[in-house]
Amino acid sequence: MASLGYYLLLAAFVTGAYAAAISVAGARRRSRRLIESGTGAFYLLMGIMLAASAVIVHAFVTGNYAIKYVQRYSDSTQSLAFKLTSYWGGLDGSIMFWVTLLAIFGSVAVYVNRERHRELIPYVVAVISVVEMFFLFLMIVHNNPFETYLTENPADGRGLSPLLQNFYMVIHPPTMYLGFVGCTIPYAFGMAALFTGYLDDSWLRAVRRWTMIAWLFLSLGLCLGMLWAYEELGWGGFWKWDPVENAGLLPWFTATAFLHSVMVQERRGMLRVWNVSLVIVTFFLTIFGTFMTRSGVVQSVHAFGEDPELARLFTAFMIATLTVSFGFVIYRLPLLRARNELDSWVSREAAFLFNNWILLFSAFFVLFATMFPTLSEAVLGAKGRITVGATFFNQWMIPIGLVLLVLTGIGPLLAWRKSTIANLRDQFLFPVASGLVAGAIVLALGIRIWSSGLCFAFAGFVVGTIAQEFWRGARVRQQTSGTDLFTAMIGLVGRNKRRYGGYLVHVGIVLLFLGFAGENFKLQETALVKPGQQVKVGDFDVRFDALKVTDDARKQAVTGYVTAFRNGTEVAKLYPARWFFRGREDEATTEVAIRRSLTGDLYIVMPDFDPGAQTATLEITVTPLINWVWFGFGVLAIGTLIALLPETAFAFAVSRVPANATRAAGTWLLLLAIVLPAAVQAQDGPVGAQAGGGLVGKSEVQRRLEHEVICMCGSSGCVRASLANCQMRPACHGHMAQTALIRKLVDEGKSHDSIIATFVAQYGQHVLDSPEDRGFNRLAWLLPYLLAGAGLVVIIVNARRWSHRPAAAASGVTPATDPALDARLDDELRDLD
Amino acid sequence: MSHKAIKVGLTVFVLVGAFTTLLFTTLQDNLQYYKYVDEVVATSHEWQGKNLQVHGYVVPGSIAWKPNTLEYRFDLQRNGKVMRAYYTGVVPDNFKDDAEVVLTGQLTPHGFTATDMTAKCPSKYEEAPPGAAATRSS
Numbered sequence: 001m002a003s004l005g006y007y008l009l010l011a012a013f014v015t016g017a018y019a020a021a022i023s024v025a026g027a028r029r030r031s032r033r034l035i036e037s038g039t040g041a042f043y044l045l046m047g048i049m050l051a052a053s054a055v056i057v058h059a060f061v062t063g064n065y066a067i068k069y070v071q072r073y074s075d076s077t078q079s080l081a082f083k084l085t086s087y088w089g090g091l092d093g094s095i096m097f098w099v100t101l102l103a104i105f106g107s108v109a110v111y112v113n114r115e116r117h118r119e120l121i122p123y124v125v126a127v128i129s130v131v132e133m134f135f136l137f138l139m140i141v142h143n144n145p146f147e148t149y150l151t152e153n154p155a156d157g158r159g160l161s162p163l164l165q166n167f168y169m170v171i172h173p174p175t176m177y178l179g180f181v182g183c184t185i186p187y188a189f190g191m192a193a194l195f196t197g198y199l200d201d202s203w204l205r206a207v208r209r210w211t212m213i214a215w216l217f218l219s220l221g222l223c224l225g226m227l228w229a230y231e232e233l234g235w236g237g238f239w240k241w242d243p244v245e246n247a248g249l250l251p252w253f254t255a256t257a258f259l260h261s262v263m264v265q266e267r268r269g270m271l272r273v274w275n276v277s278l279v280i281v282t283f284f285l286t287i288f289g290t291f292m293t294r295s296g297v298v299q300s301v302h303a304f305g306e307d308p309e310l311a312r313l314f315t316a317f318m319i320a321t322l323t324v325s326f327g328f329v330i331y332r333l334p335l336l337r338a339r340n341e342l343d344s345w346v347s348r349e350a351a352f353l354f355n356n357w358i359l360l361f362s363a364f365f366v367l368f369a370t371m372f373p374t375l376s377e378a379v380l381g382a383k384g385r386i387t388v389g390a391t392f393f394n395q396w397m398i399p400i401g402l403v404l405l406v407l408t409g410i411g412p413l414l415a416w417r418k419s420t421i422a423n424l425r426d427q428f429l430f431p432v433a434s435g436l437v438a439g440a441i442v443l444a445l446g447i448r449i450w451s452s453g454l455c456f457a458f459a460g461f462v463v464g465t466i467a468q469e470f471w472r473g474a475r476v477r478q479q480t481s482g483t484d485l486f487t488a489m490i491g492l493v494g495r496n497k498r499r500y501g502g503y504l505v506h507v508g509i510v511l512l513f514l515g516f517a518g519e520n521f522k523l524q525e526t527a528l529v530k531p532g533q534q535v536k537v538g539d540f541d542v543r544f545d546a547l548k549v550t551d552d553a554r555k556q557a558v559t560g561y562v563t564a565f566r567n568g569t570e571v572a573k574l575y576p577a578r579w580f581f582r583g584r585e586d587e588a589t590t591e592v593a594i595r596r597s598l599t600g601d602l603y604i605v606m607p608d609f610d611p612g613a614q615t616a617t618l619e620i621t622v623t624p625l626i627n628w629v630w631f632g633f634g635v636l637a638i639g640t641l642i643a644l645l646p647e648t649a650f651a652f653a654v655s656r657v658p659a660n661a662t663r664a665a666g667t668w669l670l671l672l673a674i675v676l677p678a679a680v681q682a683q684d685g686p687v688g689a690q691a692g693g694g695l696v697g698k699s700e701v702q703r704r705l706e707h708e709v710i711c712m713c714g715s716s717g718c719v720r721a722s723l724a725n726c727q728m729r730p731a732c733h734g735h736m737a738q739t740a741l742i743r744k745l746v747d748e749g750k751s752h753d754s755i756i757a758t759f760v761a762q763y764g765q766h767v768l769d770s771p772e773d774r775g776f777n778r779l780a781w782l783l784p785y786l787l788a789g790a791g792l793v794v795i796i797v798n799a800r801r802w803s804h805r806p807a808a809a810a811s812g813v814t815p816a817t818d819p820a821l822d823a824r825l826d827d828e829l830r831d832l833d
Numbered sequence: 834m835s836h837k838a839i840k841v842g843l844t845v846f847v848l849v850g851a852f853t854t855l856l857f858t859t860l861q862d863n864l865q866y867y868k869y870v871d872e873v874v875a876t877s878h879e880w881q882g883k884n885l886q887v888h889g890y891v892v893p894g895s896i897a898w899k900p901n902t903l904e905y906r907f908d909l910q911r912n913g914k915v916m917r918a919y920y921t922g923v924v925p926d927n928f929k930d931d932a933e934v935v936l937t938g939q940l941t942p943h944g945f946t947a948t949d950m951t952a953k954c955p956s957k958y959e960e961a962p963p964g965a966a967a968t969r970s971s
Contacts, residue, residue, distance in 0.1 A: 148960060163926065163927075233961060234923075234926075235923075264847070361852075373867055385866070385867040385868070386864050386865065386866055387864075387865045387866075387886055388860065388863045388864065388865065388867060389863055389937070391863055392859065392860065392863035395859050395863070396856075396859070526903060526922075526923070528901045530903065587926065587929075588926055589926055589928055605923065607903065607923040607924070608903065610900070613901075615901060617901075617903060619923055789845045
């Protein structure tokens with residue numbers, strides 16, 4: 001199997017080389033057949049990479065520990081989900097995963113644009129193939145994920161680090177990679193435009209969409225990374241300006257800048273060199289970020305190991321990329337000349353330009369500060385390795401962030417070309433007033449931290465701007481179409497998805513900033529507590545109730561039982577814990593307990609404990625407004641999705657189900673955003689209450705049974721809890737009888753299944769924690785899946801019906817679509833822009 | 834040279850100058866020297882009272898913990914040179930014997946007083962995905 005995988009990688013490399021060479025040849029000779037052959041090879045590469053992925057996933061699932069990579073990152077006890085995610089748990093596999101994603105993304109992009117941008121396609125294929133070849137080359141000569149042990153094969157793997165065995169490991173890296181990989185597509189189109197000289201604005205149309213997709217994934221990837229840090233690592237924050245975090249942020253800055261400046265080019269034909277350069281820089285930063293974290297160039301506590309060989313290969317690739325890319329930009333300068341000049345500094349273009357400078361400056365600042373240790377070492381020699389801490393980043397990035405926030409509000413208010421004094425007054429009156437009101441409220445509340453106070457006031461201003469934009473647009477539409485205001489607003493969004501989706505993204509950004517501003521009001525308290533003792537942090541009183549040690553098949557858990565009160569009333573029971581995974585007892589994981597609310601979280605960690613003395617150390621943090629960060633990302637994602645929707649997708653919503661459908665969809669997305677983190681939280685519940693020490697000598701079968709069998713004592717303390725989780729134990733009579741029976745049967749040598757049968761015969765089917773997988777019980781297992789399937793069918797059927805309706809509806813039901821009115825509306829909307 | 838070019842040039846010059854000055858003045862306050870244990874031990878008098886990040890390995894068996902507090906005392910070594918370190922706070926999950934740690938703090942005549950600790954996973958678990966912080970500090 002291992003050699004099959006390796007040959008597939010070789011085949012992919014050769015295919016990539018063929019695709020690149022033949023496409024370019026085809027384009028130069030204007031031979032359709034050659035171009036098609038190249039594109040075909042490009043699709044084939046995706047097929048090969050999928051096959052190679054299948055091989056390594058197969059190796060992980062079947063436990064083929066002869067392969068070094070599989071042996072290093074998985075073991076036989078891991079659950080299936082983590083066996084699958086081990087694919088990207090290490091360096092070699094993550095590079096392969098990267099290539100696979102790039103091949104998929106690239107193929108989709110080429111397929112979608114094959115007709116519309118026919119002249120660019122061969123070069124797009126060539127550029128993406130070359131990037132893929134670079135990563136394939138890395139794997140083939142240096143980081144082969146299919147490398148095997150030469151002699152004795154280990155019987156079991158070393159396993160994925162417990163720190164990585166959580167939900168975010170499943171979802172965060174793929175999202176981040178999709179964002180990174182997505183940035184390659186705009187780059188390929190940009191380069192194709194440079195190669196061919198078709199530098200009219202048509203390539204931008206292909207690129208804009210893909211940049212938005214990449215940007216969406218980058219944002220979500222960053223958000224998930226922050227959630228991961230916050231929920232799993234236990235220091236009560238979400239961002240530390242670590243090089244690995246910064247690597248994800250750098251392309252985000254430049255991609256954001258591009259998404260804004262591209263509008264200037266579309267409208268005014270300016271900034272053409274700038275836009276091409278931004279696309280190149282964004283791509284370069286994704287590669288540079290990878291380089292930074294994989295090669296050990298920058299010291300980071302969670303970077304991959306040091307690897308000078310890898311660093312050399314990357315450096316060569318980056319230098320080649322930069323030289324070729326900017327070489328062509330210079331070569332094509334005559335074609336990239338701007339069609340217009342900046343008319344006035346009080347114009348939309350100027351605001352965008354300013355926003356671009358700041359975003360670019362942010363990217364370079366973060367890059368500079370991240371690379372500072374390496375730079376200082378290069379200049380001053382090994383003795384002069386100097387680092388800068390998070391305070392330095394914050395000192396700079398807080399003011400920069402605030403300026404960006406203000407610009408978010410100013411940009412939409414300025415007119416293209418030149419704003420007159422009259423329309424400045426007209427546009428700014430309401431937003432500035434709302435900003436001032438927000439500022440006054442802040443002052444009245446006695447908030448005296450300048451950064452947070454300004455942030456709240458600016459947030460008021462931006463929200464004012466957005467509200468005014470929606471209001472005025474909807475009014476115009478309402479007057480022309482004669483519908484109610486709400487319908488008009490939905491129609492407005494449908495008509496100009498990019499603009500109003502963009503405003504929604506701005507709302508998300510404002511919410512994000514509210515969350516950031518909350519950081520300044522964080523409270524933290526560390527205390528050693530005995531049962532019954534209370535600690536006061538802000539509004540909260542935290543009472544420590546008990547410390548319990550429990551055990552299950554995978555781990556031993558030490559759980560603190562904590563009750564939280566807010567202003568005297570009980571608000572939550574929380575269970576901070578430390579988990580000791582089997583075979584990894586020296587690597588305890590911290591399980592954070594969080595009580596969420598919109599005003600702020602109560603966040604409790606139990607770093608130390610003493611089961612003998614029943615004492616524990618609690619670190620209690622109150623993190624105000626933090627959930628607005630996650631909400632902000634949710635809103636931002638919805639806004640981006642609206643902007644991304646194809647023209648036809650909104651047609652049904654506008655004509656048929658104006659209010660409900662979109663609102664429902666929004667609600668569902670929001671719900672999803674809330675439920676996802678909540679689902680993860682579920683693991684933080686109590687692991688069960690068991691006296692410590694009573695676990696010695698329990699066999700595996702017995703332990704398993706104690707989880708499968710329900711305690712039948714019927715007391716309120718353990719309503720349908722499994723034996724292991726019964727709150728009343730060990731004194732509970734039902735529990736004792738049942739456990740004794742299990743022990744007796746186990747000692748008699750009965751098998752697991754026959755003991756289950758005995759219990760069912762004695763107590764009935766409901767003695768089991770989950771129904772047995774047979775007969776009628778299967779229905780209970782199947783029901784959720786059936787429901788999910790039915791839901792899916794309903795959605796598909798509805799979506800199809802709605803999207804077919806407009807044609808029929810237009811025939812007479814909606815007389816509002818008068819061509820004259822439409823034309824007028826278009827005109828007025830254009831004026832608004 | 835046209836009038837406009839002079840204006841643009843001057844603006845750029847002033848802006849770049851201002852930013853560079855700002856950058857370096859703020860940088861001064863935030864500098865931390867990044868040193869390995871053996872480097873610090875070799876020239877310890879030079880480093881006293883300076884902001885330092887020290888990189889080293891925990892000597893096995895040296896971790897001492899004052900019961901019921903978060904005060905730790907342990908030894909850090911690299912290339913045979915050993916340094917005593919004190920830390921008060923929540924330690925990372927992977928702080929243990931032989932762990933590779935980076936301490937932030939100041940050197941005193943008694944040893945290194947750390948205000949922040951980050952631990953690097955031992956090499957066999959060194960891998961962490963991009964974007965995720967695998968460290969914690971208080």
